[in-house]
Amino acid sequence: MRPAGPAATLLIGATVIAVLPVLLPNEYYLTVLIVAGLNGIIALGLNLLMGYAGQISLGHAAFYGLAAYTTGILTATYHWPVPAGMAAAVALVLAVSALIAVPTLRLKGHYLAMGTLGFGLIVYIVLNEATGLTGGPSGLGGIPRLSLAGRPVTSDLAYYYVVWAAVLLCFAVAGNLVRSRLGRALRAIHTSETAAAALGIDTERTKIGVFVLSACMAAVAGTLYAHYVRFVSPGTFGFAASVQLVTMVVLGGMGSLWGGLAGAVVLTVLPEVLRALEDYDIVVYGLLLILCMMYLPGGLVEGVDRLWRLVTARRLRLAPPEDPA
Amino acid sequence: MNAKAGAFLWGEDITLHFGGVQALESVSFRVKENDLQTIIGPNGAGKTSLLNVITGVYWADRGGVFLREQPLTGLPAHAIARSGIVRTFQNLELFSTMTALENVLTGGHLLFHYGMRDWCFRTHRFRAEEAALREKAEAALAFVGLSATADTLAGNLPFGSARLLEIARALAAEPRVLLLDEPAAGLNIRETVVLGDIIRRIVDRGITVIMVEHDMDLVMRVSDRVLVLNYGKVIAEGTPAEVQRNPDVIAAYLGEV
Numbered sequence: 001m002r003p004a005g006p007a008a009t010l011l012i013g014a015t016v017i018a019v020l021p022v023l024l025p026n027e028y029y030l031t032v033l034i035v036a037g038l039n040g041i042i043a044l045g046l047n048l049l050m051g052y053a054g055q056i057s058l059g060h061a062a063f064y065g066l067a068a069y070t071t072g073i074l075t076a077t078y079h080w081p082v083p084a085g086m087a088a089a090v091a092l093v094l095a096v097s098a099l100i101a102v103p104t105l106r107l108k109g110h111y112l113a114m115g116t117l118g119f120g121l122i123v124y125i126v127l128n129e130a131t132g133l134t135g136g137p138s139g140l141g142g143i144p145r146l147s148l149a150g151r152p153v154t155s156d157l158a159y160y161y162v163v164w165a166a167v168l169l170c171f172a173v174a175g176n177l178v179r180s181r182l183g184r185a186l187r188a189i190h191t192s193e194t195a196a197a198a199l200g201i202d203t204e205r206t207k208i209g210v211f212v213l214s215a216c217m218a219a220v221a222g223t224l225y226a227h228y229v230r231f232v233s234p235g236t237f238g239f240a241a242s243v244q245l246v247t248m249v250v251l252g253g254m255g256s257l258w259g260g261l262a263g264a265v266v267l268t269v270l271p272e273v274l275r276a277l278e279d280y281d282i283v284v285y286g287l288l289l290i291l292c293m294m295y296l297p298g299g300l301v302e303g304v305d306r307l308w309r310l311v312t313a314r315r316l317r318l319a320p321p322e323d324p325a
Numbered sequence: 326m327n328a329k330a331g332a333f334l335w336g337e338d339i340t341l342h343f344g345g346v347q348a349l350e351s352v353s354f355r356v357k358e359n360d361l362q363t364i365i366g367p368n369g370a371g372k373t374s375l376l377n378v379i380t381g382v383y384w385a386d387r388g389g390v391f392l393r394e395q396p397l398t399g400l401p402a403h404a405i406a407r408s409g410i411v412r413t414f415q416n417l418e419l420f421s422t423m424t425a426l427e428n429v430l431t432g433g434h435l436l437f438h439y440g441m442r443d444w445c446f447r448t449h450r451f452r453a454e455e456a457a458l459r460e461k462a463e464a465a466l467a468f469v470g471l472s473a474t475a476d477t478l479a480g481n482l483p484f485g486s487a488r489l490l491e492i493a494r495a496l497a498a499e500p501r502v503l504l505l506d507e508p509a510a511g512l513n514i515r516e517t518v519v520l521g522d523i524i525r526r527i528v529d530r531g532i533t534v535i536m537v538e539h540d541m542d543l544v545m546r547v548s549d550r551v552l553v554l555n556y557g558k559v560i561a562e563g564t565p566a567e568v569q570r571n572p573d574v575i576a577a578y579l580g581e582v
Contacts, residue, residue: 173445180444180451184431188420195418198380199498200406200435255422 006175009258010168017164021157029272030156034228036268037163038221040261043248044170045217047260050249052178053210054190055105059116060245062123063093063215065237067222069127069134072232076142077133086223090216097215101208108193112211120242127234139233146227159228166224167261170217174257186210187255251292253299262300333358333533334410334502338388339378341371341557348374350557351388356502356550361524361534363544365568366554367577372537373415375554376504379535380412381405392502407435409501413491413508415537421480425471425490428479429462432497436461458497465493469523485516492523496532503527505536509543521547545569553577 021030042060049055070089074080080088104115127134134140145152146162153159177183185206188196193203226232244267252263270288274281296303332355341349349371356362364372377383379390381402389398397405411432420428436458443451466472469489474482479490488508495503505524509517521543528534528549538544544551544565551568553561555577561568568574 176444176447180439180455181430181434181437182444184423184427185434187423187427188431191420191422192418194382194402195414195420196431197402198382198406198412198414198418199432199494200403200411201431202401202403 006179010172010175013171014168017161017168021160027156030160032269032272034156034160034163035225036265037160037167038225039245039248039264039268040167041170041221041224042218042245043252043260043264044167044174044257045214046245047249047252047254047257048174048177048186048210049214050246051254051256051260052183052186052190053207055207055211056110056113056246057116057211057214058113058239058242058246059100059118059120059123060215060218061237061239061241062116062120063097063218064222064225064241065127065232065234066096066123067093067219068226068232068237069140071223072140072143072226073133075144075227076140082144082146082227086227089223089226090219093219093222094212094216097212098208101211105207105211106204116242117239120239124234124238127237134234137234139231141231143226143230143232145230146224163224163228166220170220171257171261178257182206247289251289251299253301256299256301259299259301266300332356334379334390334392334535336375336379336388336390339375339385339390340387341374341378341383341385347557349378349385352554352557352559353388354552354559354562356533356535359528359531359533360549361528361536361547362550362552363548363565364535364537364552364554365539365541365544366560369556370554371557372554373506374557376412376506376535376537379405380410380504406498406500410504411495411498411500411502412504413488413495413506415506415510417487417491419479419482419487419490419494421478423479424476425466425479425482425486425493426459426462426475428490428494429465429497430458432465432494433458433462433499435498461499462493462497465497466490468496468526469493470519484511485513488512488516488520489523492527496527500532502533502535505534505538507537507539509538509540517543 020033024030042064046057046060049057067089070092071085074085074088075082100115100119104111128137145154146159147153148162153162185196185201188201189203189206197203248263248267249260250263251267252261253259271281271285274284277284292300334356336352336354339349339352352371352375364375366372374383378385381397381400381404384399389396391397392408392410395408397408420431423431437454439451439454442448463472463475466475469492471486471489471493474486479487482490488511492505492508508524509520512520517540524534524536525547548565551563551565552559553568553574560573560577561571563571
């Protein structure tokens with residue numbers, strides 16, 4: 001049993017998010033946490049796809065980038081209003097991800113990983129080469145700020161709250177999904193597609209649906225990124241970024257929404273912390289990842305779970321033995 | 326057409342090849358509603374292939390399967406389940422990372438009608454349907470005697486319980502036809518007796534059962550009708566007593582005399 005119900009965890013999460021900025025020493029940490037939140041949104045979606053349905057995508061950074069560039073180009077170059085640009089970006093990613101999913105997810109096996117890998121490379125090349133549209137390797141600037149109800153969100157603090165409200169919203173929706181028949185269907189597909197189909201689960205449609213949903217969540221994060229940083233360049237959305245997103249989910253805990261989110265936050269914050277080590281940061285970073293995977297194959301969530309059990313087990317041992325009579 | 330009178334589920338001229346291997350050759354069969362129809366035959370006779378054709382895992386090269394007047398040929402597996410035919414597997418296909426109860430709840434996938442808005446906002450309809458299904462799932466677990474293991478991960482269940490869990494999961498789909506692929510394989514004598522009782526009680530609930538089975542004691546004790554396959558062909562069909570006396574069946578099992 002988990003110590004708290006879903007509503008309580010959301011409340012605790014909201015409280016932590018609300019209080020955290022007060023404890024930060026300077027504005028820079030706010031930027032780190034905003035990026036952590038954006039990665040968290042992507043990791044939540046990717047976890048639905050990988051941790052629950054057992055399908056691997058190596059191209060989620062490309063969806064993230066495609067959305068960031070789409071809203072960037074539409075608002076900066078074509079002067080669309082920001083909300084219209086964001087909506088168009090998510091819609092485009094929805095269409096493109098469906099286009100990839102329909103042929104690749106019909107097949108069993110690792111075709112999705114291969115298809116998304118190829119897609120990621122294509123997007124990366126286009127972002128670099130379509131100079132007239134994207135600005136090429138030097139990137140695209142002049143993207144307007146996000147505005148809510150006609151007022152631009154200018155401070156980092158306000159943006160932090162916008163992003164983390166989106167994280168909470170995604171977390172709640174994903175949580176409701178996994179606790180519905182769809183969540184059971186996803187987990188069923190993960191272990192046995194044959195049995196899932198024999199029970200009437202349309203495995204193709206379900207897999208396509210969860211893939212498109214997770215791509216759209218990456219797209220939402222991408223649009224929030226574009227209107228925060230207000231500059232996009234291809235380097236942010238390459239293959240390495242896709243792999244990093246997968247690592248976040250695996251390190252945090254596949255099949256646990258908390259885990260994916262925690263993995264995203266840890267892997268975003270960790271490099272900033274390790275920066276103090278200067279030249280050795282990458283070595284320590286790699287070492288930490290290896291140790292985690294060696295001793296916590298179920299991810300950070302497994303570590304917390306074990307710790308929790310250790311604490312409760314000790315408490316049980318300290319309790320007076322029951323009367324055998 | 327006369328032959329089909331009273332038939333509920335029937336197959337006509339089903340032929341299936343795997344490369345040069347003839348798995349099924351012009352197999353026809355009729356199953357009466359609410360009968361317990363067993364399919365027997367020596368190893369490699371095509372019994373599981375026939376189940377796989379009925380459930381859409383394989384598509385026959387020729388011929389087809391009909392439920393009432395509705396042709397099932399060419400439908401994908403999930404659509405066949407939707408029409409009311411649900412199965413278990415010879416090599417267990419449980420969702421090992423889910424609890425026993427969650428496995429059974431997944432079996433009830435088709436009984437839900439709630440949509441995206443309902444699960445997204447956990448509406449009244451969502452909660453009502455989930456609660457109703459949970460009750461049905463618990464009843465299905467109780468029916469096979471697994472109430473005590475509801476919260477055990479399916480992957481941790483002993484083999485005999487895992488077999489019964491597959492049956493409970495299939496029953497949760499409220500099927501019209503239940504297909505059991507060697508349900509007694511790997512069970513000990515006592516477990517097999519319990520299984521036989523459960524299967525008879527399933528038939529008593531009005532469900533038509535088709536069972537592929539090797540355990541002859543079980544087959545003779547519970548079956549209403551027996552279909553015998555050998556080398557992909559039907560060699561006999563009848564009541565257990567009739568089939569037992571059939572010289573072709575004896576020859577197939579014991580070799581030519």
